[in-house]
Every structure is written in structure tokens, then in C-alpha cells.
Amino acid sequence: xxxxxxxxxxxxxxxxxxxxxxxxxxxxxxxxxxxxxxxxxxxxxxxxxxxxxxxxxxxxxxxxxxxxxxxxxxxxxxxxxxxxxxxxxxxxxxxxxxxxxxxxxxxxxxxxxxxxxxxxxxxxxxxxxxxxxxxxxxxxxxxxxxxxxxxxxxxxxxxxxxxxxxxxxxxxxxxxxxxxxxxxxxxxxxxxxxxxxxxxxxxxxxxxxxxxxxxxxxxxxxxxxxxxxxxxxxxxxxxxxxxxxxxxxxxxxxxxxxxxxxxxxxxxxxxxxxxxxxxxxxxxxxxxxxxxxxxxxxxxxxxxxxxxxxxxxxxxxxxxxxxxxxxxxxxxxxxxxxxxxxxxxxxxxxxxxxxxxxxxxxxxxxxxxx
Numbered sequence: 337x338x339x340x341x342x343x344x345x346x347x348x349x350x351x352x353x354x355x356x357x358x359x360x361x362x363x364x365x366x367x368x369x370x371x372x373x374x375x376x377x378x379x380x381x382x383x384x385x386x387x388x389x390x391x392x393x394x395x396x397x398x399x400x401x402x403x404x405x406x407x408x409x410x411x412x413x414x415x416x417x418x419x420x421x422x423x424x425x426x427x428x429x430x431x432x433x434x435x436x437x438x439x440x441x442x443x444x445x446x447x448x449x450x451x452x453x454x455x456x457x458x459x460x461x462x463x464x465x466x467x468x469x470x471x472x473x474x475x476x477x478x479x480x481x482x483x484x485x486x487x488x489x490x491x492x493x494x495x496x497x498x499x500x501x502x503x504x505x506x507x508x509x510x511x512x513x514x515x516x517x518x519x520x521x522x523x524x525x526x527x528x529x530x531x532x533x534x535x536x537x538x539x540x541x542x543x544x545x546x547x548x549x550x551x552x553x554x555x556x557x558x559x560x561x562x563x564x565x566x567x568x569x570x571x572x573x574x575x576x577x578x579x580x581x582x583x584x585x586x587x588x589x590x591x592x593x594x595x596x597x598x599x600x601x602x603x604x605x606x607x608x609x610x611x612x613x614x615x616x617x618x619x620x621x622x623x624x625x626x627x628x629x630x631x632x633x634x635x636x637x638x639x640x641x642x643x644x645x646x647x648x649x650x651x652x653x654x655x656x657x658x659x660x661x662x663x664x665x666x667x668x669x670x671x672x673x674x675x676x677x678x679x680x681x682x683x684x685x686x687x688x689x690x691x692x693x694x695x696x697x698x699x700x701x702x703x704x705x706x
Contacts, residue, residue, distance in 0.1 A: 338382065340461045342570065349468045350457070351375045354446075354523050355575060357554040359561060360361040364456035366557050368523040370486050370506040374457050375472075379466020380438040383432040387422050387459060390560060392452035392501075392643040404501050406453035409503070411443040413555040419447065422455060422588035423499065432701040437651035441469050447506045449486040450556050451527050451544075452499065475583035479511040480546060480621075481593055483528035484638060489677020490686055495670075499528070504660055517694045520583065525550060533613035535606055538596045546589060547617045549623060551575060577624045584697060586619055587664075588634040590614070594641035614664075615649050622657060629659065630700060637664025637689055663696050665689050 343350065344363040348528045357366045366388075367373060392404030405423040409416055410431055422429065429440055446455050457469035458465060479485050487509040489497060490550065497503065504513060504522070516520035534545045549555045552572040562568035593610050600606035621631055633650045643664060650662040668674040668685045676682040681689070 338385075338461055338463050340459050341466065342459050343457050346376070346460060346466055347552055349376055349466050351469050351471065353472065353521065353702075355525060355553050356484060357557055357573060358442045358558045359557070361561075361565075362388065362458070364458050366454065366554060367446055367458035367558055368450040368454050368456075368554055370446065370509070371522055371525055372511060372524075374444045374458075375442070375469045377439065377441050377467040377469050378432065378462060379437060379467070380432075380462050380575045381434050381437055383442070383608075384428055384461045384465050385444065386459045386461065387427045387429065387497070388426050388456040388458045389422050389424060390454040391424070401498075403676065404448075404452045404499065406446045406455040407504070408455070408502050409445045409447055409507060411422045411445065412440050414443075420644050428461075437464060445507065448501050448504050449488075449506075449527060451552070452501065454556075454557050455558060460489065472521055474519060474521040476523050476580065477511070477515050477518065477584040477586065478523045478582040479526060479588070481511075481524075481526040481586075481588040482530050482552065483526075483680055484591065484636075485511060485524065485526035485588055486528055487686065488528050489680040490683050492677050493673070493675065493682060494677060495675050495679055500677065501675055503685070505683070506685045508686060510686040510693060512695075513687060513690035514693040517587075517690065518697060523580075523582065527556075529592055529594055530589070532610070532617050533593070535596045535609060537600055539599075540596065547613060547618050547620070550617075550620065555630070575624075577625070582625055582629050584632065584636055585625060586632045586663075586693065587618070588636070589619065590635050590642040591648055594639050597641070607642075607645065611645055611649060613644065615653065618649065618653060618660070622660075625632075628658065630661060630697075631657075631659060632661045632663050634663040634665060634693075637668040637685060638679070640664070645675075661696075661700060663693070665692055 405421050414422045460487045490501040491505045502689040533547050539652045558572050597606040668681050673684040
């Protein structure tokens with residue numbers, strides 16, 4: 337007999353990875369950022385999941401474009417068994433079926449980014465038992481970034497493609513690959529198009545900036561749910577940094593800040609504003625994560641307009657913060673195997689970035705041990 341079990345009754349048995357937000361109103365457990373994961377053990381003959389899903393936001397001028405829906409990959413005992421889109425019309429996903437009871441560990445991974453489609457687990461439907469999976473004790477490496485970090489268009493070489501969810505593969509981003517090589521657990525907070533801070537004269541003032549969302553678990557879904565219900569919260573759930581410490585934080589922002597500066601009517605004022613906000617944000621990262629986390633201020637691989645500004649800020653802060661580092665990723669080519677959708681890096685270039693990051697972190701570890 338199949339039982340439909342609300343996730344609210346399973347929270348002690350479902351381990352999440354990444355930033356997860358539980359909506360107590362509807363009883364939905366959201367894991368919206370890239371590689372957000374639900375993990376548990378199952379014994380039985382049949383298992384399915386029912387998701388709560390919202391399409392990606394519709395940008396001005398894109399009202400007639402197809403809606404963006406999130407994509408997932410499902411792993412059983414470490415082996416990938418399926419990947420598919422989850423949409424309003426297809427929100428129930430069959431996870432397992434057999435002729436006799438079996439025991440397996442299931443891992444459901446969100447491949448696509450936050451804001452381009454929200455995804456929450458509502459119920460598990462099964463004929464057996466749900467149990468907690470073993471705890472993952474690997475240290476965390478956190479990636480703060482934009483479309484480069486998300487893997488925008490990394491699964492295609494069609495440079496003229498706009499965003500297509502099936503072509504954004506979080507598992508093949510440089511962050512995910514570097515974490516695997518280093519034996520670390522990746523945690524992402526990244527959104528395409530995001531800046532450290534939105535310029536005062538920017539047309540993007542209504543969109544999130546990293547300085548306004550970083551300290552919260554998932555301000556994006558709280559705002560979207562609030563808007564749908566007619567009441568946006570005055571306060572958002574603060575992320576538990578002390579309970580989920582990061583060994584490393586990789587900050588790769590500045591590419592979209594440069595675009596805002598290009599569009600500004602006063603470049604000198606805009607650059608001054610960026611300096612102020614970038615330094616303040618790095619200080620916020622340090623304050624929230626504590627003194628032991630290694631913070632890597634990085635830039636690349638698409639645009640380096642602000643690298644000298646970032647380097648000057650990092651070098652000044654290093655005088656008081658010995659756990660702050662600076663990394664410049666190698667430049668991607670605008671053609672050939674490097675170039676994916678909208679001239680974003682492909683999986684090929686992400687592999688190169690991962691190699692750079694792994695080498696950089698291993699050198700940090702060697703210096704600490706010496």
C-alpha cells in the first residue's frame with residue numbers, strides 16, 4: 337500500500353545540502369540554489385516524490401518566451417539514474433520501482449539556479465520506510481557568484497542561445513568539480529546577472545544584489561511566496577553560518593558590476609561606489625563566517641574590468657586579515673570549446689577553472705601546514 341508522507345513529517349530523516357528553507361505555511365522544503373540536495377534512505381518496492389514548483393521570473397521584454405522550469409538529477413547509491421525537468425504539469429517524479437523490497441540511498445539534486453525556477457519537496461509517496469542517510473562530514477566550500485558560478489549555458493557550444501534550463505548543469509560547474517577533487521562539499525549562493533551591489537542609477541534596482549541576500553537562507557523564495565500570498569515578510573530567515581561553517585568561501589563577483597558601471601552616466605562615481613560596496617561585502621563575509629574561513633576574492637573568466645579594483649581592496653584588507661586571498665582565473669576564449677550560451681564558459685572551460693582553483697587551494701593548504 338502506497339502512503340503519501342508530507343515532508344513536514346520527514347524533516348528529521350531528510351538531510352539537505354546547500355541552503356534549504358522550510359515553508360511552514362504549506363509544509364514544503366525548498367533547496368533552490370545550484371546543487372541544492374535532498375538525501376535519504378528508502379526501503380520498499382516503490383517511491384515517488386511530489387514537488388512544489390514555480391517558474392523562473394519573467395523579465396521585461398521576455399513575456400512571450402517559454403517559462404523556465406528547474407531541472408533535477410536523481411542518484412541512487414551514488415549512481416545517476418535520471419535527470420529531468422520538474423514543472424507545474426509534471427511535478428510528480430517516480431524515483432524507484434522494483435518487484436521486491438530493496439534498500440537504497442536516494443539523492444535528489446537541483447541542477448539549475450535560484451530565481452530561474454524554485455523547487456521544493458512537498459511529499460514522498462512510498463510503500464516502505466524512509467530513514468535518514470549517513471551524515472556527510474566533508475568540510476564545506478561555498479561559492480558566491482553569478483552566471484559563471486551557476487553554469488549558465490555550460491552544456492552547449494551554441495553561443496547564440498539564450499538561457500535554456502536543460503543547458504545549465506550545476507554538477508559540471510568549476511565549483512562542483514573542484515570540490516570533488518578536494519574532498520569538499522560544495523554550497524552555492526549564485527544567481528545569473530547578480531552584482532555585489534546595484535548602482536544607485538541602475539535599471540536593475542528592483543532585482544536582488546548579493547549584499548542584500550547573502551546573510552539570509554533564501555530571501556528569494558521568501559519574497560516570491562510572500563508576493564503570491566499578498567504579504568512579503570518584513571524579516572527573512574537568517575542563515576545559520578555557525579551551524580554550517582565553511583572551510584573556504586570563493587567570491588567570484590564583479591562581472592555584472594562592471595556592466596552596471598558601463599551603463600552609468602558617471603563612471604568615476606560608479607567605480608567609487610563599487611569599491612565601497614565590495615569592501616563592505618567582503619567584511620560581511622568575514623563577520624558572518626568567522627576568522628577561520630579562508631576567503632578567496634576571485635574574478636573571471638569572462639571580464640576583468642574591475643580586477644585591479646578588487647586586487648587593491650584585497651591587498652589592503654590582507655593587512656588585517658591573513659585568511660583573505662586573491663585569485664584571477666584564466667581568460668576564456670570567445671570561440672571554440674570555451675564558448676557556451678551567450679558566450680559563457682562551457683564545461684570545457686569550467687574544467688580549466690576547476691584545475692586553477694584546486695591548485696590555488698592546495699597551495700593555501702601547503703602554506704598553512706608549513
